[in-house]
Amino acid sequence: MSGTVFHTTRRIEFADTDMAGIVHFANFFRFMEAAEVEFLRSRGLSVSMPWDGERIGFPRVAASCDFVRPVTFQDVVDVAVSIVKIGRKSVTYGFEFSKDGEVVARGQVSSVCCRVHPDHKLESMEIPATYRARLEGRD
Amino acid sequence: MSGTVFHTTRRIEFADTDMAGIVHFANFFRFMEAAEVEFLRSRGLSVSMPWDGERIGFPRVAASCDFVRPVTFQDVVDVAVSIVKIGRKSVTYGFEFSKDGEVVARGQVSSVCCRVHPDHKLESMEIPATYRARLEGRD
């Protein structure tokens, strides 16, 4: 990614709101994951996919978000996705949500690359070199 | 079950509400499923469990709900679960939600008994006789 940032947008749905009249904070974590998936899809990747005869997945090990301004029903938010860090087995994405040019939330999500066994058991593994190349935009 | 009704209760959470200040209607379907699981658990059963060396599941084929009165944050609702019909491969549950003795919603959910293959593929099957006996309270 190296400095480049992926952008996607999202329109807030009625079910995203709570009785305070704003987006319930837990939904921002769903939004971050969906934006990550959109970014990965733009590179021919996903958070759960077959790879070299196995299934790999990226269970989350940490997530955080700062909520700067309230977001409400039918607002359209821009979500900027960037890669903060790619480790040997893990990857951290950064997210910036903005509305009408103003930041409304900022977050990070870290995931670990795992081999997903048929019984759902997860086993951490190195990010395959071919996956990494595509993630970094070198493919 | 034969006329008997299983009861469970649930306290409404902040995240269950929407900007109208009431429980978002889609959540009643989550509540019905959770009450069904509680009922099944009281009989030593579940909606997804190993059975005779296989995994069986009960994907939903139909669901409906009438919303009679609004339900709000921190309300405690009683959920009455009854078996409406047990077919050869399917089962239909009825649900009545009440608050302070007044009905607030009524719904039904129908599921089909399926063999769940390791790759997640679902194949409908007859409800095993031993499962059925326990479901009907004959075991």
Next chain:
Amino acid sequence: MSGTVFHTTRRIEFADTDMAGIVHFANFFRFMEAAEVEFLRSRGLSVSMPWDGERIGFPRVAASCDFVRPVTFQDVVDVAVSIVKIGRKSVTYGFEFSKDGEVVARGQVSSVCCRVHPDHKLESMEIPATYRARLEGRD
């Protein structure tokens, strides 16, 4: 609408799935509402909006869905929205979800037009003539 049908699409997100590997059935009700809102937006309307100096809303009084085929992560579904019936105070929408040309689910949602008071109290009212005209595409 009178025979016309509104279409929108939706890509299934990871958080929409459950441990059976398919979209959790309760999410179809969120999807129906979001499609209804998209349809209304195409007519300059919404499920919650100011109208003639008041706020009107459309709390749901009934919802149902038949689940025909499983839908999975990253599937793109077409959602067809049609008006089934417009009553004096209520409106019923029909929804047909399809994937690659095959129907995967069919549902209905009925709502009642309400005056929303500042304290969130809901009072049913006739659908305003101007709202109805736009809803019916006569405006």
Next chain:
Amino acid sequence: MSGTVFHTTRRIEFADTDMAGIVHFANFFRFMEAAEVEFLRSRGLSVSMPWDGERIGFPRVAASCDFVRPVTFQDVVDVAVSIVKIGRKSVTYGFEFSKDGEVVARGQVSSVCCRVHPDHKLESMEIPATYRARLEGRD
């Protein structure tokens, strides 16, 4: 609270899981909020309630969670709630989720005390002394 910790438990529901067969990470934020509300209720408080003739609320300004071990359907988790910090206008809670005595997740949520106006507008305010006293267990 001063060293004391409030405990509540929660049984994982089918709808809490995702296609990886584990609790979807965004749900832990719902669980934290629900545990916070349980703690507050034990002190006669809430995240949204009338207070001295006004309505106060506690919109979240930051939330984070580390996911240590996977949690699955029907697991019963213990949620330990502690007050990390009470500021003039804000409060930060810490949460530790455990299963069979092992930690499965740890998180924090910070909220700001706000006056909630009838139009849903939020205005930050000092935590009322009477609310604070009860929160700190001095009442």
